[in-house]
Each structure stands twice: as structure tokens, then as C-alpha cells.
Amino acid sequence: MNKLNKLFAALLLLLVTMFVHTPADAEPAGELRVGLTTLYNQTFHPTTASGYRLSYMSPIFDFIITTDKNGEPDPSNSLAHKWEVSEDRLKWTFHIREGVKFHDGTSLTAKDAKFAIDNASSKNNRAGRKSDFNAFVKNVETEGDYTMIINLNKPWQFILYFLSDAIGTQGIVFPKDYVDKHGIDHFMKNPIGSGPYRLKESVARDHITLEAAGAKHWRVDPTYQTITFKLLPESGTRLAALKTGEVDLVQIGVSDVSSVEKDGFRIFKKKNGLLLDLSFLRVGDKTGGVLNDKRVREALIKAIDKNAIVNQILMGNGSTIGTTLPQFSWAVDYSPFPVTEYNPDEAKKLLAEAGLANGFSINIYSFVTRLPETKLINEAIAGYWSAIGVEAKVLEMAYNAFRPVWVKKKEVTGPSAFLMAWPNRTIYSWRGKYFSGNPFSTVNDPELDKMINEVEASSSVADYKKISQRNMKYVLDQSFATGVALADDLFALGKDVPAWNIGRNIQSFRIEFIGSDE
Amino acid sequence: MKRFIVVRIVQMFVTLILLSVLIFSLIRISGDPAALLLDESATEKDYQLLRVELGLDEPIIAQYFKFISRAAVGDFGLSTNDRVPVLISIGGALPNTARLALTSLVLALSMAVPLGVISAVKKGSVYDHFARVIAGLGQSVPTFWVGLVLIQIFAVNFRILPSSGMETSAHYILPSATLALFMMSGFARLLRSSMLEVLDSEFIKLARIKGVSESSVVWKHALRNSLMSVLSFGGMYIAILMTGTILVETVFAWPGLGRLAYEGIINQDFPLIQGVVLIGGVIVMLSSLLTDILYAYLDPRIRFSG
Amino acid sequence: MTQPLLKVTDLKTQFRTKWGLVKAVDGVSFHVKHGETFGIVGESGSGKSVTSLSIMRLIPQPAGRIVSGAIELDGLNLLELSEKEMRDYRGGKIGMILQDPLSSLNPLFTIGSQIIEGLRIHTSLKGRSLKERAIDLLRRVHIPSPAMRMKDWPHLLSGGMRQRVVGAISISCEPELLIADEPTTALDATIQLQYLNLLKRIQKETRLSIIFVTHDLGAVAYLCHRAAVMYAGRIVETATVKDLFDKPAHPYTIGLLNSMQKVEKKADHIESIKGQPPNLKNLPIGCSFAPRCDQVKDICKEKYPEETELGADHLVRCWVVKKEAVKIK
Numbered sequence A: 001m002n003k004l005n006k007l008f009a010a011l012l013l014l015l016v017t018m019f020v021h022t023p024a025d026a027e028p029a030g031e032l033r034v035g036l037t038t039l040y041n042q043t044f045h046p047t048t049a050s051g052y053r054l055s056y057m058s059p060i061f062d063f064i065i066t067t068d069k070n071g072e073p074d075p076s077n078s079l080a081h082k083w084e085v086s087e088d089r090l091k092w093t094f095h096i097r098e099g100v101k102f103h104d105g106t107s108l109t110a111k112d113a114k115f116a117i118d119n120a121s122s123k124n125n126r127a128g129r130k131s132d133f134n135a136f137v138k139n140v141e142t143e144g145d146y147t148m149i150i151n152l153n154k155p156w157q158f159i160l161y162f163l164s165d166a167i168g169t170q171g172i173v174f175p176k177d178y179v180d181k182h183g184i185d186h187f188m189k190n191p192i193g194s195g196p197y198r199l200k201e202s203v204a205r206d207h208i209t210l211e212a213a214g215a216k217h218w219r220v221d222p223t224y225q226t227i228t229f230k231l232l233p234e235s236g237t238r239l240a241a242l243k244t245g246e247v248d249l250v251q252i253g254v255s256d257v258s259s260v261e262k263d264g265f266r267i268f269k270k271k272n273g274l275l276l277d278l279s280f281l282r283v284g285d286k287t288g289g290v291l292n293d294k295r296v297r298e299a300l301i302k303a304i305d306k307n308a309i310v311n312q313i314l315m316g317n318g319s320t321i322g323t324t325l326p327q328f329s330w331a332v333d334y335s336p337f338p339v340t341e342y343n344p345d346e347a348k349k350l351l352a353e354a355g356l357a358n359g360f361s362i363n364i365y366s367f368v369t370r371l372p373e374t375k376l377i378n379e380a381i382a383g384y385w386s387a388i389g390v391e392a393k394v395l396e397m398a399y400n401a402f403r404p405v406w407v408k409k410k411e412v413t414g415p416s417a418f419l420m421a422w423p424n425r426t427i428y429s430w431r432g433k434y435f436s437g438n439p440f441s442t443v444n445d446p447e448l449d450k451m452i453n454e455v456e457a458s459s460s461v462a463d464y465k466k467i468s469q470r471n472m473k474y475v476l477d478q479s480f481a482t483g484v485a486l487a488d489d490l491f492a493l494g495k496d497v498p499a500w501n502i503g504r505n506i507q508s509f510r511i512e513f514i515g516s517d518e
Numbered sequence B: 001m002k003r004f005i006v007v008r009i010v011q012m013f014v015t016l017i018l019l020s021v022l023i024f025s026l027i028r029i030s031g032d033p034a035a036l037l038l039d040e041s042a043t044e045k046d047y048q049l050l051r052v053e054l055g056l057d058e059p060i061i062a063q064y065f066k067f068i069s070r071a072a073v074g075d076f077g078l079s080t081n082d083r084v085p086v087l088i089s090i091g092g093a094l095p096n097t098a099r100l101a102l103t104s105l106v107l108a109l110s111m112a113v114p115l116g117v118i119s120a121v122k123k124g125s126v127y128d129h130f131a132r133v134i135a136g137l138g139q140s141v142p143t144f145w146v147g148l149v150l151i152q153i154f155a156v157n158f159r160i161l162p163s164s165g166m167e168t169s170a171h172y173i174l175p176s177a178t179l180a181l182f183m184m185s186g187f188a189r190l191l192r193s194s195m196l197e198v199l200d201s202e203f204i205k206l207a208r209i210k211g212v213s214e215s216s217v218v219w220k221h222a223l224r225n226s227l228m229s230v231l232s233f234g235g236m237y238i239a240i241l242m243t244g245t246i247l248v249e250t251v252f253a254w255p256g257l258g259r260l261a262y263e264g265i266i267n268q269d270f271p272l273i274q275g276v277v278l279i280g281g282v283i284v285m286l287s288s289l290l291t292d293i294l295y296a297y298l299d300p301r302i303r304f305s306g
Numbered sequence C: 001m002t003q004p005l006l007k008v009t010d011l012k013t014q015f016r017t018k019w020g021l022v023k024a025v026d027g028v029s030f031h032v033k034h035g036e037t038f039g040i041v042g043e044s045g046s047g048k049s050v051t052s053l054s055i056m057r058l059i060p061q062p063a064g065r066i067v068s069g070a071i072e073l074d075g076l077n078l079l080e081l082s083e084k085e086m087r088d089y090r091g092g093k094i095g096m097i098l099q100d101p102l103s104s105l106n107p108l109f110t111i112g113s114q115i116i117e118g119l120r121i122h123t124s125l126k127g128r129s130l131k132e133r134a135i136d137l138l139r140r141v142h143i144p145s146p147a148m149r150m151k152d153w154p155h156l157l158s159g160g161m162r163q164r165v166v167g168a169i170s171i172s173c174e175p176e177l178l179i180a181d182e183p184t185t186a187l188d189a190t191i192q193l194q195y196l197n198l199l200k201r202i203q204k205e206t207r208l209s210i211i212f213v214t215h216d217l218g219a220v221a222y223l224c225h226r227a228a229v230m231y232a233g234r235i236v237e238t239a240t241v242k243d244l245f246d247k248p249a250h251p252y253t254i255g256l257l258n259s260m261q262k263v264e265k266k267a268d269h270i271e272s273i274k275g276q277p278p279n280l281k282n283l284p285i286g287c288s289f290a291p292r293c294d295q296v297k298d299i300c301k302e303k304y305p306e307e308t309e310l311g312a313d314h315l316v317r318c319w320v321v322k323k324e325a326v327k328i329k
């Protein structure tokens, strides 16, 4: 009876909201409060800090290129409403949308767009991808107020993605005159953008409040009068705040799902938001040791039961995967690679062939970045390995303690592996991860170096995909690394928050689109 | 007294110098901000450039002298993470921590005094056992957990208090109660044992012999003496208070010094860590000096020792 | 025959401890006349302080308890008063001086305020006259420049001075009975004598009665009119000071006197009474002194000796003495 009543009331409410809440021409109203695990450093300059700030910056700013929900460039939503590329693919011409105004009323023009790219190429860029901008961009010119020309040193297949919201904050356009006049330091705390919301207040380590910049916006009309991002680092506190109604939307972990659902909140997923990828360290180097034997690497990968990890540790909030590198599971559609089979017997046989029937010992560097369950998965992997006679030691540490090991400033103490939870993304630098001698590279293999040079020389996205496909096959055949699983980014929604299209960008949840989706 | 203060201040400087050397070298041994800030497509050359930019390429002694000579004039540099002057970040966070710490302290004392005094007076009674269980709980149950339980009860179940943040005075209640519970236990225990000692002393007997009422014996003669011995541990309690604050700030998303330090460590933000540790150190040392001066002032045996 | 000021009858005070019941005072009876100084002597642990504190009803609770007996002051049984009524007696009709001058004063209050505190409770004095009375008291215990001392903190005074202040407090409200529990043990010899003289003078001036508790027979001889000798929670002999010194009857008293004389004669070795002091938790059935007594008879180990009256005001508990007394009669 009671349940029926509730159901009826909910239906009624739904009907009422459908009639009252017509997204098309509603004034912005009410408040949306979002609980985040970190607010990063609460500075709003696009390139002085991490691109992960997109969660609260994407409503404030517009991008040269905006991607659609599938992660593809969408001119109708981009500041560059049209673009052309020269025959030799070295000159890109972007036509900037007219009539777009910054929050202080000044017009957004091509020189502001050029300013964004100059910042991304500058040595002060802390948002990432500086090396790519430096390698590819020769210079940027403007022609009149609404045309920007980018001249490249060599063809850059992914230029559109690098100017978009897909990979970070580098594609954000912000007012050059304003920054010139007030200085970078001022802009970091008092930003002006052209997005549907503007910054109202930012209290360090507490909250960020945005307010609707107007009733209408060319990209998306603001739904809410204010959006507040609250810092709630502790997961218990975060859930409590949701339950008390202090926030309407929070990031949650796999282990919170059942409790949140029991309390009547909806779970909302950014499907496959994370790629869990297992790499061996220093393959091909002297310190690689037994890992330099392909059979050993293959054995270690075959010993892992990926299905069990997804079902028992991620509790079904994800899927198994065959490839490594996030781009293969994300926006760009590659033909899928099969998931490596779980075959411990085969693994033992391979070890025996390699003369290691009695096993050996290996370290697993274990740290948590984005997925708290990483720790458990590392322990599970250690268990699988010991099942085939390999003694695996899990070294718990903070991520920042692992980074020096990864970039080869600290030596490994023997054969080593690590599991990293990557935010899934359109592009990932082959050179960064696999080119011999690069700081973050895990492999030293001249063959692969050659292949990476080839993929970088590709002139089109199609070409790039084809060569990438071949490279990935090589990486997997050589068992240099393996993807373990894809995990979903999980959110819990308060009762009034409608589901929305969360997109496929790193760390941007497209929060400005809540309540206004098609 | 003057001599005492001068000696203490000199000691403070020596401690600060040692602290600065320690923190400076510890963070450099344990981490590498260039490795952390480097983006994943970077080359070895990018890494080297970044080190130059962060001033990490210079010999460590030179780095230290640069740092300490600037710190001496109050310049802790810019945070490597967000380029905000460290002093400004600290200036924003410190008052929040101070407010939380002070309310908790007042709350802790106002709980601990009745608890400790009555349990000493009624030693061995049911009340004493009850009070000791409460005090024991406050110290053995993790503060983190206490915070979450309080949130569950007062914010989630009864909906009478906010769970996190610091907008209104109602926001102070749960975090300061959590911290106060932690502090209270120590105070109550110390107060109980020193009350027991004082109540057994000859001057309490004399007061009773004079016909002074029992309540006056306890609350005037005995408590004053016991509070002095609590105050003599002031410095230690300030350090405990600071530690407690860091935990409570995490649970209740309180934007204070503790969270700032935590972020500094996560981001390997050397200037920020150095600033927070040194300024935190100065504050702990200054306030413990102040309690010592207060103690000396309140205790005639020290104040009038010629 | 006039009524004595204080009459203690069959007082029993016991402590419950981890190790068992301690019969600290076990059937003590004595009286103190008006204007008399009455001594209580005995070894350490014999129950002198417990007797004194019982009179004040300040036995530490809840371990200690007055089990039975009567303590009558001017015919009124103090044990029947309520706690509040008893408070009027403490510091009022009965004053007390504790043993340890160094720690008897509250270190956080001035001398003046500690004297005035008692005056406020027991007299109707107010304001200036309170202060004047306090200064006058300090003067009477021979504290130099008393007005200035009022504002002093206890730690600034010497031990002797502090004991004088405690003395001033104890007589501040003109008590009829003053209990001085070893008031001089902690002081050095010259100051001890000064202090005894002070007590003597106060006693003369105010005609109050004093119970003087001590180890020291010499002080008893100097100060007291009558005295009781305590052993293991009981009084074994009561007599005038003259009788006690001239005709000691109880073997324990005799032992005490002998050891005192040896000290005075500066003998090579001090011969104290042989044997171990009694263990209150485990007393022998008969005479508690039996294990150390050189005249012990069979009966001594079976029955506690009855009281024998040897003369006016001379009472003793000893089987041997009793037998002889009966013989003489």
C-alpha cells in the first residue's frame, strides 16, 4: 500500500515536472550542489594548473572545439564553427563564431583564440601536453577578428582534439586583453570566460559557486541559477551530505553503490571512465631482468583472471579489456582486441619454458589515484601470480612516491610492475609511454620505436588509427602491457537531479548540460 | 621571568632552524615535484627544464640558503602547484583552523572539568566508572570514526546539523564536538588524577578543618590547583590539538591548515609544505610559550620567585 | 565534679583496605578537662592521628569509618550531628593544627585570604574588621610586620612562619578545644621550642583545652597536664604527667621512658623497645604488646587486659600490673 502510494506520488511528480519544467525556454532557477573529492587548486587560469579542473571550469568557459557526447568534434557547439586544412596538412584555418561575449561584455575574437594556443605552448603550461604543442605548432596567426591560422611543423592528426574539451583545459578561450591588463595572478582568482555560468565565489578548500551568466547561451542555456561545487574529500562525509540533502550530486566509489541505492538515490555512471592498465617496468633494460623474456611477461598476463576482478572487486561496475592505452577503449573506434584468456596452466608452462619453473620474485608498486579499489586489485594480482609460483610483493606507497620510480629517477629493486587507473581519453601519446629512453616509457625496444615514429608521421586520423592498430597488436603480442579492466565513474544523484549526457571527456562531467539535454 | 622568556625564544629559533633543515631535506629525499608535474608525453629534456624552472637543479645547500633567507623575511615563495603565494594560502587557512581549535578547546574544558572533578570526588563510585569509560572511549575510539558517527546521527538521521563545511555557526558544532571529545578525554584523565592528588593534600585537610564547605573545598581550593597542573601540560596539549585538527578537517571538509598540509604533500608542493610546517611550528611553539607564561603568571610560586 | 570539655568513650575507627580491615582505633576512651593540655603519645601508626581526625569527623571517606563510640563536647555527642552542623564545630569550637607546615597552606591563596576564609565562616565580622582581626592573629603568633604578610604567598614564608600562620588559623575563631597533631615534628629544634612556648602562651591567654599529639615524651613533660599512651589503636596508660614520669606502670610506657632517658644521657647506643611495631591487620588475641613485652605471662596471650585504676586519674591496662594492684589491696 505504502509502496504503491509512493509510486503514485512519484509518477504524479514526474508528470508535473514534465509540464512545468520545459527546458527550452525556462529561466535559470534553483541551485545545484555537487560534492567533489577534490577541487584541485581552485585557480581558474586554463594553463597554470591541471586539466582535471574541467569539472568546474567547463561551465565557465567555451572551447575552440567542443566534442559531442561521442567525443567527436562538433562545430555547432564550438567557438570555431568552421575549419579548413591545407593540402599539405600544415596550415589550419579556424573561423571563430561572431557575437560571443566574455562575462565583462567584451567580444571574444580570434586573438583570444590565438592567446589560448600561445599559452598551451608556453613554458608555464602546467595543464599538460606542452610538449605536443611545442612539437607541432610552428606559429599562430590571426586574420581580421574572426579568423585564426595555425601553422604546423609537421602534420598533426589530432589537432582538433588538442583544441577541444576532450583532453583538458588547453582549448579554453579566455580574454587576452583582460589578462594583459590585470595580470595572470589576478586572472587565476578572478576569471572571466564566455561560458553559460560565471564564477561567483571561490573559497579555498571549501567550495566554488557559479551563477548563470544570463538566461540564454549559444552553447547551452543554464538550467540553474547557481551551481556549487563542494569539497568533500572523505567518502563517508560525502555520502552523508547527499543523504541530508546538503548536496545533490556526488562522486561515489564501487563500495558505496549498495548503501546509496538502499537509501533511494539513483546511481549514474560515466561508463568506462577509467582504464586499468598493467605495465611492466624497464622492459628491455638491464634492470628488467627476467621480464626481458617475452614468455615470462606472457605468463604473468595469462595468470590474471580479469573476469573475477571485474565481477568481484568492481562488483560488475566495469568490463574486461584486451588492450592497453586508453585511446583504444574510448572515443576513437578501433576494432576491438580480444581479452587475454585466463590460463594459469599455460602460464606455468611458459615459465617452465623460460627456465623459471621454480618461479621468481616480482614487486608490484601499488598506489591509489582515482580508483580506491586499485589496492585490492593489486593484491588479487599478487595472488594470481603466486598461484603460478611467482612470489609477488605488493609495495604500498603514495602515487607521488611512485612517480620518481616511473620516470627513472629512482631505480627499481628488481622485476617490477604497476597498475595505473587512467582516465579514459581520445589520444594517448605513444611516445610518452613506449618510446625508449622517455621518462615515462616502460619499454626499451628499437622495433617499437620505429613503429612509433611511423604513427607520428601519419597524416590523417584514418592513417593514424590504422598504424596505431598495428602498433597495439605488436605491444600485445610482445606482452609489454595489458589492460585489466574498464571501470565506470560512478555518481549518486539526489532526487531532483535528472540524468544528463556526461560526455567522453577527461574529468569534465559536462555539468552545464544537466537539465538541458535533448 | 624575563630570562625565562628570552631563553625560550632562543630555544625556539634553534628548534625552528632544525625543523627547517629537517623538513627541507625530508621532502627532497622522499619526493620529486618535477616527476609529479611532468606530463606523460614529456621527454627527458622537458624533465631537466622543469627542474631548472623549479630551482631544483641547484646544489641542495644553495637551495636551502635561498629558502631560509627568504623565509626569514616572511617570503615562502609561490606554491609550485597553483602559483599562489604560500603565505596567502596559509593566511586563508589559519583562521579557520584557529577558530575550530579554540571552540573545541573551550568545549573540551567545559566537559572535562565536571567529568574529571566529580569522578575524583566520587572516586570508585558508579559515576567515576561511567566518567572513566567516557574518557577512555574518547581516547581509544578513532576521531575519524567519531566524526562519521556524529554525522550519521545528527546530520543524516535527525537532520538537525549540517554535515560539513563552515558557512554558519551550526557548522561548528559537529567538528568541534568531535575534536573536543578527543581532547576532553585527556583533560578529564589528567584532571581526575591531579584532583585525587590535590584532594589528598594537607592544605585541603586544613580547609576542611577550617569548616569550609565541601563544595568550596572541591571547586575553589582543589580545582584551582588541579587546573594549574593541567595548564603545565599546555604545550603538549597544543601539539595534540593540532594533530586532532588535521584529522577532523578531513572528515568535515574543513578548509584549514591541516587540509592545506595534506594537499601540499599529495601534490609534492615543496614551498607549500615548507611554509605550512614552519608556520605551524612557529604557532605551536608560540602558543606553548604563551601557556607557559600564563602558567607562570597564574602560579604565585613562579611569579613571585624573586 | 565538673563535666570535662571533651569525653571520648569507646571510640572505634576502622579502614577498609585492599589488604583487609584495619582497626586503627579500637576502643579508645579518655577525657580532656577545661583549660587542660592533654598529651597523646605513641609510636608511629598507633592511631594518634586517626583519633584526632575522628574528633573532627574528618576520617577519609569512604574507606574509613567511625564504627562506634561517643565523642562528647560539653555533653553533646558530635557523632550525632549532621555534616552541616559539624562544619560549625570545625574551625569554630574545635581548632586543629596539622603536622606538615610546608604543605598545609594552599599555595594559590594569600596568607590573609586563608585566615579570613575561616573568620568569614565562623564569625560575623565583615570588611575592614575581618582584616584587622587577621592581622591581630598574625601578631599574636609573633609574625613580624603582620600587615605586610597578609598579602604574601605561602611559599615566600619559612617553615616555622608557615606553622605559625597555621596556628593563627587554628585559634582564629576562639576555639574551646585545640587539637595539635605533632605540630613540631617537621621543624628544627630551636623553632620547635619557640613553637611549644607559643602554644603554652596561647593556652594560658585563652584558657582553651589542647590535645597535644606527639612522639616526644619531652614535649609532653614540658607542655601537658595529663597524657595517654597509645599502642596499637588502644590507650594502654593514662595519667597525670607527674605520675607518668614518676610511676610509669605499663611495660610499654616504661620502655618509652627508658629509651628517652638513654637519648638524654647521650648513651652510645639508643635502646629502643625491642621487637617489631604491631601489625594492625593481624593483632594477637590477648595483649597486643605481648610479643615485645619482657614480663609477658600466659594470660597475656589469651585475654586483652582489663583496665586497672592505680590512683586518681591513673589508668592502666596490663595483667601484671593488675595482679600486683590486687595484691597490694
Ligand SMILES: Nc1ncnc2c1ncn2[C@@H]1O[C@H](COP(=O)(O)OP(=O)(O)OP(=O)(O)O)[C@@H](O)[C@H]1O
Pocket: C015, C016, C017, C022, C024, C042, C043, C044, C045, C046, C047, C048, C049, C050, C051, C060, C063, C064, C215, C280
Ligand atoms: N586513610 C587510611 N586508609 C587506611 N589506613 C589508614 C588510613 N589512615 C590511617 N590508616 C591506618 O591507621 C593506623 C593509624 O594511623 P595514624 O595515622 O593514626 O598513626 P599515628 O599514630 O598518627 O602515626 P604517626 O606518628 O606516624 O603520625 C595506621 O596503621 C595506618 O595505616
Ligand code: SF4
Pocket: C250, C251, C252, C287, C288, C289, C290, C291, C293, C294, C295, C296, C297, C300, C305, C317, C318, C319, C320, C321
Ligand atoms: S599485659 Fe602482659 S604482655 Fe601486656 S603489657 Fe602487661 S605484662 Fe606485658
Ligand SMILES: [Mg+2]
Pocket: C048, C049, C050, C181, C182
Ligand atoms: Mg599522625
